[in-house]
Amino acid sequence: MALPTAKQEYAPDMDKPVMRIGAVAELLGVCVRMVRIYEERGLVQPERKNNQRLYSFNDVCWLARVRELINEEGYDIQEIARLISLPACWQLRNCPEELRVDCPVAESPGKQCWDVAQRQGRFSDCQTCQIYRIATERDT
DNA sequence: CTTCTTACA
DNA sequence: TGTAAGCA
Missing domain, CATH: 1.10.1660.10 (Multidrug-efflux Transporter Regulator; Chain: A; Domain 2)
Structure with missing residues (x-):
């Protein structure tokens, strides 16, 4: 395997x-x-x-x-x-409500941001997030 | 046979 | 961290 x-x-x-x-x-x-x-x-x-x-x-x-x-x-x-x-990225960065509407991370409370954002790929701002980066950096 | 928990060096 | 006991 x-x-x-x-x-x-x-x-x-x-x-x-x-x-x-x-x-x-x-x-x-x-x-x-x-x-x-x-x-x-x-x-x-x-x-x-x-x-x-x-x-x-x-x-x-x-x-x-x-x-x-x-x-x-x-x-x-x-x-x-x-x-x-650490708390969710949108909490750390204090994202405004408006921006959370289309954020897959904020939609899934309790889940790690990389676990959500990575698979949906519609949260481009993650590229600048250190938490997301170290958690997903692979196959480079 | 594998895994689980707890304990120990 | 690795290993062992005693159970499930």
Whole structure:
């Protein structure tokens, strides 16, 4: 199985919780323990079925990016955890109501901005947002 | 057999 | 982080 990469088009299947932790660890090339640590640190919140962690391909995409940030770009888990704990971009930037009307990020409260904006591609301002950038920079 | 939690070096 | 125990 190939490691999934960030996608331009929205693929519904990417959100389906289908992989158990063993498969995720194998795809990422890390030990199972490490995947659990990412969760403990708040980097990912896999769904659970009967107390079994089930990860979606989007989860794996994100975790793969997390490892890039850590191994190749000098980030540590704490920094990444802090970034994703920040409020939505439109809150940080105090976007006016008028501009939120057509903003896919503001339409999906509770979701990370890159998770929403990336797949819909209609929020061009994300290019200047550091949170969005580090979260989606891939395949360059 | 795989995963889960907790604990320990 | 890696490993182990004891359970499900």
